[in-house]
Amino acid sequence: xxxxxSILVCASLLHxxxxxxxxxxxxxxxxxxxxxxxxxxxxxxxNRLLDLVRYHHTDENHLPEYLKKxxxxxxxxxxxxxxxxxxxxxxxxxxxxxxxxxxxIKKIFNEIKLGENLKTEEEYFPPYTLNKFLDEVESNxxxxxxxxxxxxxxxxxxxxxxxxxxxxxxxxxxxxxKSKINTLNSILIATTRFIPSxxxxxxxxxxxxxxxxxxxxxxxxxxxxxxxxxxxxxxxxGDIIGIQNYIFRYFKSSSTDDKGTKRLRxxxxxxxxxxDSVINYILDxxxxxxxxxxxxxxxxxxxxxxxxxxxxxxxxKIRENIERFLFQEFRDINISLVWKENDIKILNSxxxxxxxxxxxxxxGKRKYKLLNSQRFHSGFFILNSDIxxxxxxxxxRPAKDDNTxxxxxxxxxxGQRIVKxxxxxxxxxxxxxxxxxFEYGDKRYxxxxxxxxxxxxxxxxxxxxxxxxxxxxxxKSKLPxxxxxxxxxxxxxxxxxxxxxxxxxxxxxxxxxxxxxxxCSYLAISKGDMDNMGVILRKGFISRKSHNDEKYGxxxxxxxxFSFYTNIFFTLILNKIAxxxxxxxxxxxxxxxxxxxxxxxxxxxxxxxxxxFREWFSNPYLTISVGxxxxxxxxxxxxxxxxxxxxxxxxxxxxxxxxTIFDNTMKWGHMSNDEFEIYMDLSEKITQxxxxxxxxxxxxxxxxxxxxxSPNTKIHHRSIKKVxxxxxxxxxxxxxxxxxxxxxxxxxxxxxxxxFDHVSFSSIYSILKLRKEELENExxxxxxxK
Numbered sequence: 001x002x003x004x005x006s007i008l009v010c011a012s013l014l015h016x017x018x019x020x021x022x023x024x025x026x027x028x029x030x031x032x033x034x035x036x037x038x039x040x041x042x043x044x045x046x047n048r049l050l051d052l053v054r055y056h057h058t059d060e061n062h063l064p065e066y067l068k069k070x071x072x073x074x075x076x077x078x079x080x081x082x083x084x085x086x087x088x089x090x091x092x093x094x095x096x097x098x099x100x101x102x103x104x105i106k107k108i109f110n111e112i113k114l115g116e117n118l119k120t121e122e123e124y125f126p127p128y129t130l131n132k133f134l135d136e137v138e139s140n141x142x143x144x145x146x147x148x149x150x151x152x153x154x155x156x157x158x159x160x161x162x163x164x165x166x167x168x169x170x171x172x173x174x175x176x177x178k179s180k181i182n183t184l185n186s187i188l189i190a191t192t193r194f195i196p197s198x199x200x201x202x203x204x205x206x207x208x209x210x211x212x213x214x215x216x217x218x219x220x221x222x223x224x225x226x227x228x229x230x231x232x233x234x235x236x237x238g239d240i241i242g243i244q245n246y247i248f249r250y251f252k253s254s255s256t257d258d259k260g261t262k263r264l265r266x267x268x269x270x271x272x273x274x275x276d277s278v279i280n281y282i283l284d285x286x287x288x289x290x291x292x293x294x295x296x297x298x299x300x301x302x303x304x305x306x307x308x309x310x311x312x313x314x315x316x317k318i319r320e321n322i323e324r325f326l327f328q329e330f331r332d333i334n335i336s337l338v339w340k341e342n343d344i345k346i347l348n349s350x351x352x353x354x355x356x357x358x359x360x361x362x363x364g365k366r367k368y369k370l371l372n373s374q375r376f377h378s379g380f381f382i383l384n385s386d387i388x389x390x391x392x393x394x395x396x397r398p399a400k401d402d403n404t405x406x407x408x409x410x411x412x413x414x415g416q417r418i419v420k421x422x423x424x425x426x427x428x429x430x431x432x433x434x435x436x437x438f439e440y441g442d443k444r445y446x447x448x449x450x451x452x453x454x455x456x457x458x459x460x461x462x463x464x465x466x467x468x469x470x471x472x473x474x475x476k477s478k479l480p481x482x483x484x485x486x487x488x489x490x491x492x493x494x495x496x497x498x499x500x501x502x503x504x505x506x507x508x509x510x511x512x513x514x515x516x517x518x519x520c521s522y523l524a525i526s527k528g529d530m531d532n533m534g535v536i537l538r539k540g541f542i543s544r545k546s547h548n549d550e551k552y553g554x555x556x557x558x559x560x561x562f563s564f565y566t567n568i569f570f571t572l573i574l575n576k577i578a579x580x581x582x583x584x585x586x587x588x589x590x591x592x593x594x595x596x597x598x599x600x601x602x603x604x605x606x607x608x609x610x611x612x613f614r615e616w617f618s619n620p621y622l623t624i625s626v627g628x629x630x631x632x633x634x635x636x637x638x639x640x641x642x643x644x645x646x647x648x649x650x651x652x653x654x655x656x657x658x659x660t661i662f663d664n665t666m667k668w669g670h671m672s673n674d675e676f677e678i679y680m681d682l683s684e685k686i687t688q689x690x691x692x693x694x695x696x697x698x699x700x701x702x703x704x705x706x707x708x709x710s711p712n713t714k715i716h717h718r719s720i721k722k723v724x725x726x727x728x729x730x731x732x733x734x735x736x737x738x739x740x741x742x743x744x745x746x747x748x749x750x751x752x753x754x755x756f757d758h759v760s761f762s763s764i765y766s767i768l769k770l771r772k773e774e775l776e777n778e779x780x781x782x783x784x785x786k
Contacts, residue, residue, distance in 0.1 A: 007048050011048075023155045060077075087215040103127060105125050106204050107618055111558065124146060125565070138576065169470070185291045213291045213560070233344050235356070237302050243271055262411075278337070297589055338366050422464060423462050423465065424449060428444050435447060447463075459483045466490060491588070492587070521600070525643075527628075531623045566590060567590045569612075610677070626658075627645065628662075693739060
């Protein structure tokens with residue numbers, strides 16, 4: 001380890017730490033406050049680290065005499081200043097100033113424009129730590145969607161919490177310990193991701209953490225290239241392929257077996273672990289840190305570092321080792337790993353978005369190459385000739401005595417254990433009976449779901465799942481030869497439970513107490529995906545050089561912030577919505593999702609998802625499309641997800657920002673009237689009229705038949721006969737069959753006629769709700785008898 005580089009990157013990560021206290025104490029500079037904070041809380045800190053933080057805005061002529069003579073310090077300080085300036089100009093424009101202190105961070109989503117000049121309201125995220133944010137999500141506090149208070153109290157809480165982190169974690173030898181630098185990175189994510197980097201600036205839309213991370217990354221790059229004439233960066237991108245086939249693969253064409261739900265959970269987590277292991281392998285081989293990871297979701301990532309031929313040679317070997325291992329162990333899933341170099345000046349160039357898009361396009365080409373590679377059939381698969389049968393669960397690997405392969409058994413074990421744990425433990429040796437091992441070349445990464453043999457390990461990295469508390473295991477462990485580091489991952493992973501026991505997918509739709517007749521409702525799979533992500537990458541962000549001038553701009557800090565806040569929605573907020581409606585989150589990849597649940601609950605879930613999406617993103621250019629498949633509980637999930645994929649494609653082809661369900665593609669969300677919500681409300685009116693016995697259940701079937709004659713009905717469901725004006729037919733039916741007040745009848749008729757295009761959706765939804773209520777009533781009767 002190069003100690004000068006370690007000192008530099010630590011100082012870069014901490015150089016603006018004083019801005020937290022500076023928000024409520026403007027009489028003292030953030031440099032002095034940062035110096036004091038570190039002196040008080042970073043016991044035994046290297047003096048060079050403290051001086052770099054203290055003097056990172058000081059001219060060389062005004063430095064203390066002892067520092068003016070220290071050429072090594074002056075070199076490090078110069079790099080830090082250049083990195084800070086490059087990072088600052090990279091994530092904001094320092095020319096636009098205001099006299100007011102900016103305490104709240106403006107939503108980065110407000111900076112996106114994709115076409116016509118639609119009005120976007122300026123809204124702000126709350127200045128919370130991630131701990132506080134998660135608490136407010138769980139308590140349904142609406143302030144998480146638009147914070148309107150001053151924020152002074154919140155900054156005091158942030159200061160206390162970051163002090164608590166520094167006290168709990170032993171950071172004494174911070175600059176000389178890579179794992180502790182990575183732990184510091186996690187602490188900064190947990191405490192500074194919801195506060196702005198800019199102080200007096202009018203566009204406070206970049207988090208303090210993203211500025212600190214970018215400064216540390218640029219400092220490292222400049223240090224490693226200090227003796228070269230050409231300053232070039234390397235952007236590395238990974239994108240997992242085959243996710244849907246892997247998660248929902250079921251070899252036998254029949255219903256999901258009794259362990260299918262556990263296997264589904266295990267496979268969903270496995271995607272995250274594959275992504276994480278690849279990232280860590282690259283970081284280790286190129287001697288990088290977690291702050292070099294610009295963005296990391298469940299299935300893709302970007303890493304930024306210095307260019308060198310040595311790094312290129314290593315990446316070629318890294319890719320070969322990764323592809324070989326994943327092909328051999330997982331068969332149908334792999335990762336497209338690509339990289340491109342460019343001059344460091346690209347960071348502040350208008351061509352940056354094109355550079356990033358080139359990298360993404362290269363990953364797409366690599367995906368195609370992998371999917372059609374002969375290596376699937378030649379040197380990568382090593383199958384024994386004496387295999388008698390393949391696994392019933394995946395059809396890819398040799399089966400054991402129970403007709404299940406070792407991998408599917410492991411996925412089932414992970415799925416059973418994951419609902420009971422908060423942490424995963426990454427080591428280089430197995431420490432429990434349930435673990436996942438990745439072997440890339442001579443590197444081994446073992447993800448343990450428990451710590452049963454901790455004495456066998458020198459270092460343990462604790463990875464918390466959606467949890468930002470200080471891990472108690474560090475305090476409880478008294479092992480002198482074991483060191484710990486900590487980070488966390490965000491995961492969309494909600495699993496419905498009853499009495500703290502996980503429900504199976506069948507439990508969501510079937511009433512086991514009913515022994516005769518139909519005992520199950522219908523299952524639904526929803527597949528959702530944010531629209532226009534490629535366009536956002538290319539030219540979504542607005543860069544303002546003055547109050548009246550704006551142009552399209554793009555940079556890594558804005559993209560990192562955008563990706564993080566998007567990931568927050570598709571993990572923490574998504575989990576909360578799913579919990580409210582008993583919905584199983586099968587997969588969430590940062591800007592997309594797959595959810596499973598009972599059909600009527602699924603529609604309520606999607607209605608709230610749509611509403612919360614609008615509140616969180618607060619921008620008419622940012623939308624989501626969804627496709628929904630409904631089927632019997634015995635129908636194979638892998639077939640259901642394929643249907644949901646087809647329905648999602650219909651939503652995308654119909655101008656996007658749509659939901660497709662029951663052969664109806666409806667508008668929802670920002671840039672249009674929310675047809676989905678309107679037809680949900682209409683279904684409720686029809687259902688209530690039937691429950692109040694004002695009209696019979698046959699009314700829903702009459703509406704379905706009438707809708708078949710509409711010219712707006714999908715071609716293969718349309719009758720040859722056309723009814724251009726349904727008014728007389730509906731009026732005649734209701735006047736003959738209505739048992740209530742005439743004004744209520746007329747109001748219902750007007751509601752139906754005003755929203756007739758997708759009335760079949762409202763009718764089907766009403767039928768399904770009434771059927772489910774009948775099942776619930778039947779179950780109550782059975783339970784009362786017992």
